[in-house]
Amino acid sequence: MALGATKGGEDAALTPWQPVPEWGKEMYESRLKMIGGVTGIGFITNDLKRTIADLKKKGAKTAVDGESQTFGRFTDPDGNVLFLAQPAKPKIRRAGVSALGFVTVASRDSKKTGEFFRKALGMRKQRAESDEEGFDSYQLSPKATAITPFTPRKDIYDNPADYDADMAHIGEETGIGFTTSDIYRLQEQLLAKGVRFKEKAEAQDWGGIRARFFDPDDNVYTLVEYKG
Structure with missing residues (x-):
């Protein structure tokens, strides 16, 4: 919900x-x-x-x-x-x-x-x-x-x-998430800019694809690509 x-x-x-x-x-x-x-x-x-x-x-x-x-x-x-x-x-x-x-x-x-x-x-x-x-x-x-x-x-x-x-x-999990239509492409763009990832993009049981990345203070954010 x-x-x-x-x-x-x-x-x-x-x-x-x-x-x-x-x-x-x-x-x-x-x-x-x-x-x-x-x-x-x-x-x-x-x-x-x-x-x-x-x-x-x-x-x-x-x-x-x-x-x-x-x-x-x-x-x-x-x-x-x-x-x-x-x-x-x-x-x-x-x-x-x-x-x-x-x-x-x-x-x-x-x-x-x-x-x-x-x-x-x-x-x-x-x-x-x-x-x-x-x-x-x-x-x-x-x-x-x-x-x-x-x-x-x-x-x-x-x-x-x-x-x-x-x-x-x-340095905590912020609970903030960003949605994208192409998570793998965005991940490569962020890596090229020096962004550190806690978890690389991976398919989830609920059907979408998720990745998690850090800001300079190690606060964690989520990237999500929804399917269908």
Whole structure:
């Protein structure tokens, strides 16, 4: 099941998954530890205040960050934290989410990771709307979901434990996947650019072909070619 904020739109799908013992002890236990954390997944809303109010009515735990009133968060039933972001000047005020806007990725050097997205994957840099430095985003197309690499800094956290938690995310499985119509060709192109692979492209039992690659911080991403 894939949940998309815009049906048939260009933004990414969100795919809920549940760890099962059949994955093997190491992977199963590592994935269990990921449940209940900050996902880095961000939805766009054109009316943060009303969207937060609607989520509260449905029993979700919510919060608005800082004094800007344009960025907030909510928690799903498993304790996973997701973000809500409102444009500074929305064209129309409407409650609810309009797109899966971005996914954050912790990095030791966000500029270096951004250059990796730009040069290796052909993504385009988008300046951040916020005044915070180091939160530029990268997209494959103007309406596509962005990836936002950021370098944790102690001064942006109210709780020191949150800084430690984000630092611990560096070098993890991001859960971010890219689809392609020719995975073997793309794999060769990425290898030629010096991209390191954790797993080369291989046919899967479910019918598609999958590969997994690293960014400069050893964060892992997935390439998928669907068949039929």
